[in-house]
Every structure is written in structure tokens, then in C-alpha cells.
Amino acid sequence: MTDLDKMSRRDFFTISGKAGLATLMASAMGTNLGMVQVAEAAVGKSKVSPFRFAIITDSHLYDIDNHKFDAQLADAVDKVMKMNPLPDFVVYTGDIAQSGTDSQLKKGIKILSKLTMPLKVIPGEHDWYLDMGAAWRGHFGSPTWSFDHKGVHFIGMNSILVRDFWTKAGMSAEERMSTLMMLESPIAGPWGVREEQLDWLKKDVKKLSSDTPIVVFTHSPLWDYYPRWNFQTEDAPEIRGILKKFERVMAFHGHVHQTIYNKIGNMSSIGTISTSWPWPYPDVKLAYPWSQMLRSDPANFTDGEGAQHIDLEHGFKGVMQYDPFGDMLTPTMKNGFKI
Amino acid sequence: MKLNKINTSVGYVVAGLIVSVAFLGLFASNSAMAREPYDKAELADMQKQLLEAVNQGYELWHGSKDSMSTNGLACGNCHPDAAATNPQTFPKFQADLGKVAPMRDMINWCITVVQGGQALDAESPEMVAMEAYAFNMHRGQKIDPGLQTRQTPPDVVKGGRGYPWKGSGVGYDKGSKEYPVPGPNQK
Numbered sequence: 001m002t003d004l005d006k007m008s009r010r011d012f013f014t015i016s017g018k019a020g021l022a023t024l025m026a027s028a029m030g031t032n033l034g035m036v037q038v039a040e041a042a043v044g045k046s047k048v049s050p051f052r053f054a055i056i057t058d059s060h061l062y063d064i065d066n067h068k069f070d071a072q073l074a075d076a077v078d079k080v081m082k083m084n085p086l087p088d089f090v091v092y093t094g095d096i097a098q099s100g101t102d103s104q105l106k107k108g109i110k111i112l113s114k115l116t117m118p119l120k121v122i123p124g125e126h127d128w129y130l131d132m133g134a135a136w137r138g139h140f141g142s143p144t145w146s147f148d149h150k151g152v153h154f155i156g157m158n159s160i161l162v163r164d165f166w167t168k169a170g171m172s173a174e175e176r177m178s179t180l181m182m183l184e185s186p187i188a189g190p191w192g193v194r195e196e197q198l199d200w201l202k203k204d205v206k207k208l209s210s211d212t213p214i215v216v217f218t219h220s221p222l223w224d225y226y227p228r229w230n231f232q233t234e235d236a237p238e239i240r241g242i243l244k245k246f247e248r249v250m251a252f253h254g255h256v257h258q259t260i261y262n263k264i265g266n267m268s269s270i271g272t273i274s275t276s277w278p279w280p281y282p283d284v285k286l287a288y289p290w291s292q293m294l295r296s297d298p299a300n301f302t303d304g305e306g307a308q309h310i311d312l313e314h315g316f317k318g319v320m321q322y323d324p325f326g327d328m329l330t331p332t333m334k335n336g337f338k339i
Numbered sequence: 340m341k342l343n344k345i346n347t348s349v350g351y352v353v354a355g356l357i358v359s360v361a362f363l364g365l366f367a368s369n370s371a372m373a374r375e376p377y378d379k380a381e382l383a384d385m386q387k388q389l390l391e392a393v394n395q396g397y398e399l400w401h402g403s404k405d406s407m408s409t410n411g412l413a414c415g416n417c418h419p420d421a422a423a424t425n426p427q428t429f430p431k432f433q434a435d436l437g438k439v440a441p442m443r444d445m446i447n448w449c450i451t452v453v454q455g456g457q458a459l460d461a462e463s464p465e466m467v468a469m470e471a472y473a474f475n476m477h478r479g480q481k482i483d484p485g486l487q488t489r490q491t492p493p494d495v496v497k498g499g500r501g502y503p504w505k506g507s508g509v510g511y512d513k514g515s516k517e518y519p520v521p522g523p524n525q526k
Contacts, residue, residue, distance in 0.1 A: 062411040098411065182401060183419040229419055277416055280423035298453060299435045
């Protein structure tokens with residue numbers, strides 16, 4: 001049994017139990033049991049056997065029945081379930097909820113439970129700041145994790161930790177949450193994974209050889225894309241420093257609701273499209289301008305949104321493929337691009 | 340022949356007079372002879388009222404009026420800092436409206452169609468405030484009426500590490516010139 005299998009089962013137990021979906025639990029477990037044979041715990045560039053994983057992110061669910069975002073998340077789940085081949089697992093890179101309520105998280109879990117493959121989740125700020133992650137942890141456990149799958153070492157971290165701006169200001173939990181819900185609010189200050197997770201990361205990768213393929217998931221990008229909208233992670237340079245010894249690192253992030261690609265040193269950084277709404281591109285000169293999707297049509301509510309999948313090949317070669325609901329990819333991205 | 344000469348001379352004189360008058364007109368328009376229409380206190384009051392409208396627009400933009408949305412969405416969901424609203428390109432042909440329209444019509448389209456809310460009265464102070472916010476965030480952009488398919492970037496409001504953290508002066512940034520809680524790594 002691999003790390004992934006262990007964690008997948010635990011996650012599905014937790015998810016199913018909390019969401020009261022006992023019947024789904026049985027089918028999910030059955031699927032997971034089928035995965036026991038396919039993975040090897042050993043990691044290393046030469047040990048990578050080809051596989052696919054998918055990312056769904058930023059559904060921003062509201063406490064409103066039959067909200068259009070519910071259907072859009074369900075559409076993304078359907079998209080993943082129709083992939084051929086199916087992904088080995090799915091990662092959700094944050095912001096299931098819009099304002100952090102338990103009911104929003106539960107609604108998301110119910111929709112995501114239609115995925116038959118294991119699901120790994122990290123939080124976004126919208127999941128976290130109503131109760132400082134209490135409900136989120138209750139459903140998903142630790143936001144900091146790693147596992148090995150088919151020769152690749154996968155890492156997930158909570159990158160949306162900010163300094164305490166609410167106590168001194170005498171803010172209520174709701175005020176704290178609503179402050180963080182605004183993208184252009186500088187009150188909260190920059191995101192970060194902070195010391196505890198940096199220490200964890202150091203230990204996590206300590207014994208891994210430099211040819212180990214590394215894939216990192218965070219909600220916010222691990223580079224200063226556009227600090228004004230908190231498209232950044234303050235301690236990203238430290239993270240990149242810890243991972244510097246590896247030949248190659250692939251970092252995937254949510255938060256930006258758009259296609260975006262960057263490369264710093266050994267780390268390629270790839271943004272993801274949301275299931276809720278697209279964000280416009282800030283006025284930033286990009287090193288890889290071809291990674292901008294076409295401007296969304298506001299009359300088409302699902303334009304600029306969707307899911308995505310990544311195919312990893314022998315030698316840790318990767319191909320990123322956005323799977324939008326509509327036609328929004330430039331020719332360079334249309335049939336996937338090397339990461 | 341003589342007559343022509345006289346006519347020509349008169350012509351020179353008339354032309355000279357026209358040029359002189361035009362020159363005097365130019366001179367007059369550039370002179371400081373006219374009284375300043377407003378004193379400093381009056382100007383400060385006008386500026387204050389404009390900023391109040393901009394800030395009211397910011398609040399409306401971020402969901403302060405319940406009737407503007409039935410699905411929880413506010414303008415700020417898709418348009419942080421009023422990005423991608425391109426006020427300087429209006430009026431323009433809006434495919435969604437099927438006509439050349441001013442920005443306020445597009446604002447109401449988003450309120451009613453995307454947010455499922457109730458349109459603002461196009462003549463209301465609230466609509467003026469919405470426009471005041473969006474235009475303020477695009478200050479300095481060239482007036483450039485265009486087509487719906489064209490997108491111009493929003494004003495760059497930089498902040499965070501590596502940049503001087505300058506607020507927009509609006510909404511949460513009201514009165515703040517610097518990032519309030521500098522982190523250990525911030526310069």
C-alpha cells in the first residue's frame with residue numbers, strides 16, 4: 001500500500017462520514033482498493049511511470065440553494081470523470097467555500113464525492129478565515145501533507161496564512177472573513193506558509209535525492225505575480241530555497257482563476273482555472289505571455305472556467321492541459337504544453 | 340489693374356487685422372485676467388465630494404446594496420480594482436445590449452444578468468458613484484472609445500514585497516499610503 005492509498009482512504013472516510021454520505025463511502029473505498037497495485041513507494045526520476053492527475057479549484061460556493069456555482073463545480077467533476085484515461089487522483093487547490101461556512105464546505109464535499117478517484121485538498125483563504133480553519137480541518141485533516149505516487153513526491157501546503165490583523169482591530173469572525181474575501185484589500189497582508197510549514201518542508205524533503213521529481217500544491221502562486229491582489233506568497237523564496245537541490249520542481253496553484261505559467265530556477269509554476277469565475281489579467285509583463293487565456297465573454301457564465309489535468313511521463317516530463325468549459329485557449333495551450 | 344492693386348492692399352490690411360485680432364484673442368485666452376472661479380476651500384470641498392462619490396462607488400462595487408444581487412456576487416468578484424471594465428472605451432457597441440451604450444448600461448447589464456439583481460436608476464447618485472469609482476481607478480488612461488472585444492489593462496496599483504506598497508486611496512485603502520503591517524521581509 002502506498003502513501004496515497006492510505007491517505008485517500010482516510011480522506012474518504014472523513015469526507016463521507018462528515019458529509020453523511022455513507023453509501024458513497026463504500027464505492028469510494030472500493031475504487032481506492034483497486035489502486036493498491038499500481039503505485040510504487042520508491043521515488044526518483046528514473047522511477048516515474050506515466051500517469052495522469054487532475055486539478056479542480058476555486059468553486060467559491062455560496063449558501064444559496066441551486067446556485068450557478070454548484071452546477072459549475074459539478075460540471076468540472078463530470079469533466080474529470082469523462083477523462084480518458086482517468087486521472088489517478090484529483091487535487092483541489094483551495095476555496096471550496098466563498099465565506100468559509102461549514103455548509104458551504106459540506107456542499108462542495110457532496111459534489112466532489114462523485115469523483116471515484118482519491119481526492120487531496122488544500123485550503124484557500126475563503127475556506128479558512130471564518131473559524132481559522134476549524135471546519136476545514138474537521139473535514140480534511142491537516143492542510144500540510146505529502147505522498148509518493150509512481151516515482152513522484154507530491155507536497156501540499158497551506159499558503160494563505162497571514163499575520164493577525166483582526167485582534168487589534170477588534171474584528172468579528174465575519175468581519176475578518178469579509179476582509180479577506182476582497183482581492184484588492186491590503187489589510188490582510190501577504191500570504192505565506194510560515195515557519196512551522198517551512199520546517200516541515202525541510203524535514204519532508206531532507207532524505208530525498210536530488211533527482212526526485214517534486215510536485216507542490218499551494219493556493220497562492222510561489223512567486224510575486226501581482227502583490228496588489230495577493231497573487232503572491234511571501235515566503236515563496238524560502239520555499240524555492242528549500243527545494244533548490246532538486247533537478248526539477250513543478251508547482252501548481254489556485255487563487256488566480258486564470259491560465260498562467262512562469263519558471264524561476266528549477267521551479268515551473270502553473271496557475272489553474274477555477275470553476276466559479278475568471279479574473280482579468282493584471283497589468284504585469286509576463287515572461288511567458290502565451291499562457292494568457294482569451295478574454296472571457298461576460299454573457300457566457302461558464303466562459304473562462306473549467307478543470308485541468310497533467311500527464312507525467314518517464315523522466316518526469318510533464319504536459320499541462322487546461323480543460324475549459326468553453327473555447328478560451330490560445331493555440332500554444334490548446335493541445336497542452338510542456339511544463 | 341489699379342483697382343486690383345487697391346483691392347490687394349485692402350486685402351492685406353483686412354488680413355492683417357484678422358491676424359491681429361486672432362493673436363489678441365489667443366493672448367487674452369492665455370492671460371490671467373479672468374478671476375479664479377473658485378477659492379481653495381471651494382476646490383477642497385468639491386474634491387471631497389468627488390472622493391465621497393468614489394468611495395460610495397467602491398462600497399456598492401463590493402456588495403453594500405443588497406438589491407443589486409440575488410446570488411451573492413458583487414462587481415468586485417470579477418472586477419477587482421474595477422479591472423477589465425475599461426471605462427475609457429465607452430460609449431461603445433455592446434453585443435450584449437445590441438447597441439452603442441454608455442458604461443452605466445453595461446453596469447446595469449452586469450447587475451441584472453450576472454448578479455440577478457435590480458438595476459440602479461441610471462440617473463441616481465448611486466450610479467454616478469459606481470462610474471466615479473470605475474473611472475477613478477482608470478485615471479490617466481487615454482480616452483479611447485472602442486469595441487466590446489478590446490480589453491485595456493487597469494491602472495497598475497502595485498503593492499507588497501518588491502514594490503512600494505501604495506494604496507489606491509479608495510475603500511479599504513482609504514487614507515493609507517503604506518501597507519499597514521509590514522512583514523519581516525518587506526522592504
